[in-house]
Amino acid sequence: LPKDFDWRNTSGVVSAVKNQGMCGSCWAFSATGNVEGVAAIVTKKSVSLSEQELVDCDKLDQGCNGGLPTNAFKTIIDLGGIESESDYPYDGRNEKCHYNRSLSKLAIDSYVVLPEDETALAQWLYKFGPISIGINANAMQFYFGGISHPMKWLCNPNNLDHGVLIVGFGVGKTKILHKTQPFWIIKNSWGPSWGEKGYYRVYRGDGTCGLNLMASSAWID
Numbered sequence: 253l254p255k256d257f258d259w260r261n262t263s264g265v266v267s268a269v270k271n272q273g274m275c276g277s278c279w280a281f282s283a284t285g286n287v288e289g290v291a292a293i294v295t296k297k298s299v300s301l302s303e304q305e306l307v308d309c310d311k312l313d314q315g316c317n318g319g320l321p322t323n324a325f326k327t328i329i330d331l332g333g334i335e336s337e338s339d340y341p342y343d344g345r346n347e348k349c350h351y352n353r354s355l356s357k358l359a360i361d362s363y364v365v366l367p368e369d370e371t372a373l374a375q376w377l378y379k380f381g382p383i384s385i386g387i388n389a390n391a392m393q394f395y396f397g398g399i400s401h402p403m404k405w406l407c408n409p410n411n412l413d414h415g416v417l418i419v420g421f422g423v424g425k426t427k428i429l430h431k432t433q434p435f436w437i438i439k440n441s442w443g444p445s446w447g448e449k450g451y452y453r454v455y456r457g458d459g460t461c462g463l464n465l466m467a468s469s470a471w472i473d
């Protein structure tokens with residue numbers, strides 16, 4: 253396993269940073285980000301996928317009022333696929349489902365729930381692609397860059413309230429003590445002006461903000 257690895261360096265695996273707007277659809281962006289990545293690696297073709305299809309058609313979840321990436325994977329399997337962002341564009345509000353299977357760009361065969369061990373997660377990411385996770389977003393609302401490592405009582409690992417996507421990992425130097433710190437690179441769905449061009453770097457190795465507790469991924473045979 254290399255010290256640093258970032259799927260953004262492999263063209264087609266990570267789409268542009270998106271913005272969920274005033275809709276609690278983070279779970280859908282986490283799911284499409286994972287499927288986009290896994291599919292690009294397996295099929296060598298890249299396509300930006302529809303979060304709106306999940307908001308409208310995933311009856312296991314609550315659209316703009318929240319959901320789980322694993323339920324989204326189940327829905328993509330049950331629907332027989334997912335349309336592209338351009339064919340089923342994002343409106344950021346709950347609408348009537350208008351999924352059209354003939355327009356579906358790709359299907360997934362199953363999904364896996366991943367282990368909580370962060371070294372195992374890094375190995376999985378390196379082999380198979382970006383990982384959907386749940387995280388406590390407390391430290392993300394006041395994040396302006398750098399490696400975030402909030403104290404546990406400020407970021408309760410058991411209050412997971414946001415769905416995001418791990419796209420890479422690395423080791424960086426802290427500003428003050430120049431200590432090396434392992435971090436995850438996380439793709440958020442709050443637009444490219446948030447954080448580090450839409451991304452969040454967070455300490456890797458001690459279950460910060462519960463980021464290791466609900467990791468999952470689609471699987472394409």
Ligand SMILES: CCC[C@@H](/C=C/S(=O)(=O)c1ccccc1)NC(=O)[C@H](Cc1ccccc1)NC(=O)N1CCC(N2CCOCC2)CC1
Pocket residue numbers: 275276277278279312313314316317318319320321385386387389390412413414415466
């Ligand atoms: C109101 C929903 C907000 C939304 C994200 C919104 S957000 O805008 O990104 C944001 C998050 C945090 C601070 C500020 C803004 N959060 C979710 O969808 C989070 C994302 C998440 C949590 C845990 C693990 C993985 C993913 N999920 C959730 O909010 N839910 C998970 C599913 C749950 N269902 C209840 C009925 O039975 C089935 C399950 C409903 C609540």
